[in-house]
Amino acid sequence: MDFNLTKEQQMLQRSVQEYMRNKIVPIADAYDKKGPMSKTDAHRFLKDLIPFGYVGALVPEEMGGPGLTYMDSAIITLELRKAYASLGGIAGITSNAAVGIARSDNAMLKEKCLPGLLRADKIGCMAITEPDAGSDPSGMQTTAALDGDHYVLNGTKMWISNGSIADYVIVACVDESKDGGNRDRIFRILVEKEISPFKASEIPKMGVKSFPTSELVFSDCRVPKENVLRASGKNFDNIQKGLIVARCNAAVACVGIAEAALEAAVKHARSRTQFGKVIGKFQMIQQLIAEMAIEVEAAKLLTFKAFKMLDEGAFPRKESSIAKAYATEIGWKVASKAMQIHGAYGLSTEYPLERYFRDARCYTFPDGTTQIQHLIIGREILGLSAIR
Ligand SMILES: Cc1cc2nc3c(=O)[nH]c(=O)nc-3n(C[C@H](O)[C@H](O)[C@H](O)COP(=O)(O)OP(=O)(O)OC[C@H]3O[C@@H](n4cnc5c(N)ncnc54)[C@H](O)[C@@H]3O)c2cc1C
Numbered sequence: 001m002d003f004n005l006t007k008e009q010q011m012l013q014r015s016v017q018e019y020m021r022n023k024i025v026p027i028a029d030a031y032d033k034k035g036p037m038s039k040t041d042a043h044r045f046l047k048d049l050i051p052f053g054y055v056g057a058l059v060p061e062e063m064g065g066p067g068l069t070y071m072d073s074a075i076i077t078l079e080l081r082k083a084y085a086s087l088g089g090i091a092g093i094t095s096n097a098a099v100g101i102a103r104s105d106n107a108m109l110k111e112k113c114l115p116g117l118l119r120a121d122k123i124g125c126m127a128i129t130e131p132d133a134g135s136d137p138s139g140m141q142t143t144a145a146l147d148g149d150h151y152v153l154n155g156t157k158m159w160i161s162n163g164s165i166a167d168y169v170i171v172a173c174v175d176e177s178k179d180g181g182n183r184d185r186i187f188r189i190l191v192e193k194e195i196s197p198f199k200a201s202e203i204p205k206m207g208v209k210s211f212p213t214s215e216l217v218f219s220d221c222r223v224p225k226e227n228v229l230r231a232s233g234k235n236f237d238n239i240q241k242g243l244i245v246a247r248c249n250a251a252v253a254c255v256g257i258a259e260a261a262l263e264a265a266v267k268h269a270r271s272r273t274q275f276g277k278v279i280g281k282f283q284m285i286q287q288l289i290a291e292m293a294i295e296v297e298a299a300k301l302l303t304f305k306a307f308k309m310l311d312e313g314a315f316p317r318k319e320s321s322i323a324k325a326y327a328t329e330i331g332w333k334v335a336s337k338a339m340q341i342h343g344a345y346g347l348s349t350e351y352p353l354e355r356y357f358r359d360a361r362c363y364t365f366p367d368g369t370t371q372i373q374h375l376i377i378g379r380e381i382l383g384l385s386a387i388r
Contacts, residue, residue: 003304005075013075016052020083023048028084029352036202036212039123039165042090046120052076054091056098056118063102063110064118070245070310074252074303081256085359088256089211090123092249093161097124100170100242101190104229109190113168125162127216128172128239130155135372136387137172138182138236142218144189145176151189151225153196153218159366163214164200167193170229171218172239183236188229196223207358244317245310246367247324251303254331254363258299261338261356262292268342279341288341292334299327318380325373331360 005013031037037045046055057073059065068076073095081088098117101109101124116122133139142155153173163169169191178185191198199217266289269280279285302323309316335357339346346353364370379385 001305001308003301003308005071009072009075012052012072013079016076016079019052020079024080024083024087028087029355031084032086032210032355033349035204035209036164037086037090037210042123042165043120045087046091046094046123049080049091050118050120054080054095055120056095056102056114058095058099059102059114059118063114065098065102065114070248070307071304074248074307077249077252078256078259081253082260083256085253085257085356086208086211088253089208090162090165092253093126094120094122094124094166096242096246096249097126097166097168097170099245100124100126100188100229101168104188106190106227106229108226109229113190113192117168122167123162123165124168124170125160125166126170126172126242127157127160127163129157129159131158134158135369137239138186140172140174140182140186142171142173143176144173144187144223146225147222149225150222151228153189153191153198153221153223155218157216157218159203160214160216161366162212163216164202164212166200169193169198169216184234186239187235188239189223190227190229191218191221191223192227196221205362207355207360207362209358241315243367244315244320247320247373248303248306248310248316250363250367251299251306251320251323251327254327254360255296255300255303257356257360258292258296258327258331258334261335261353261360262289262296264351264353264356265289265292265338265341268345272343285341288337292337295330295334299323299330303327318377321368321373321376321380324367325370325377328360328363329370331363332357335360 053066053068054076056065057068061067101113117124128137130140144151144153170188171191172188174182175185198221200214203213269285272279306316306319306323339353342353345351375386
């Protein structure tokens with residue numbers, strides 16, 4: 001498999017790197033300490049990313065989007081997460097919402113919602129997880145009851161990225177008007193906060209602190225039935241397919257964070273002196289650097305392989321889970337090793353190391369935990385499911 005970037009991709013990478021170095025890296029730490037980003041700041045940051053094709057990268061040009069490839073989007077995501085993982089999360093989630101709308105068969109929603117999302121005037125998110133339905137989303141309890149021209153939504157969604165700043169929430173819910181199991185009754189509907197209000201509150205967490213993570217409560221929330229998002233195939237299967245791309249994005253986020261940690265460790269090992277030598281001359285420090293380099297390189301290759309397969313039209317169920325499981329686990333381990341090389345400075349909130357560690361640690365959970373990725377990989381290899 002050829003991972004050589006094209007000339008255009010190299011140019012894209014250089015321009016994103018330059019922007020991150022000059023505009024984002026210098027402010028990332030201070031912003032992250034402020035906690036969940038305000039809606040006003042999020043709009044401002046997202047608008048600045050538009051020239052790079054970030055918001056809705058995969059939305060086709062004929063729908064007004066940048067029309068980039070999966071690999072292009074991976075290049076931008078890696079650099080953005082490396083500079084400021086929380087901002088990368090906000091941009092990634094609103095982009096996923098735009099792509100979800102673009103790939104549905106709802107022409108009305110495409111016309112109504114895509115322009116605002118692509119201009120970063122609107123922010124989007126996706127709500128699947130619930131207090132009692134995490135690894136097993138088919139156990140969700142949020143219901144949608146048909147009442148005339150509207151669905152009436154009742155239920156609670158948990159851990160929803162961008163939830164408190166989102167204008168559009170793609171909510172997965174159970175159709176009460178249908179018989180059968182949840183897998184046949186789950187569908188997605190777009191809730192526009194302005195016309196269908198719901199309650200959103202922040203869930204404080206240890207990492208990606210300026211990336212809002214929220215509880216959303218829908219209480220007799222009336223949503224026009226024309227807001228239903230459908231695509232070909234079973235709705236529940238489509239939600240699972242969306243998770244394949246989300247897993248690749250979580251993987252590349254951790255490759256970015258791990259690269260940043262490795263670069264910081266190399267810089268420190270070359271300049272810090274103990275026992276009359278720069279610490280980089282000590283074999284045990286070199287061993288740590290070597291381990292980190294191996295882990296980052298392996299994670300990057302696995303992740304790019306999955307993105308490449310997406311560009312080739314494949315459906316990398318196993319490969320996206322391998323990339324996600326490996327990259328998100330090495331992400332926090334590489335950050336931890338970089339902290340070790342920094343000695344006590346690695347713990348200091350004046351340095352970004354502890355932020356890299358906290359941020360990377362958060363990615364072993366969303367879009368399927370590491371254990372769930374292992375079950376998917378096992379199922380794909382064995383043809384036997386541990387779950388059902
Ligand atoms: C930073 C962050 C952002 C998120 N963003 C979103 C979002 O935007 N939208 C959204 O819908 N959700 C989001 N989530 C929720 C995320 O998808 C869930 O946290 C995840 O699916 C796991 O569910 P849970 O936390 O309820 O854990 P549980 O499912 O309760 O799992 C608890 C533990 O049991 C293990 N476990 C569960 N089942 C099995 C099994 N069969 N075999 C072995 N072990 C098992 C898990 O691996 C885990 O270790 C986000 C979460 C985080 C942390």
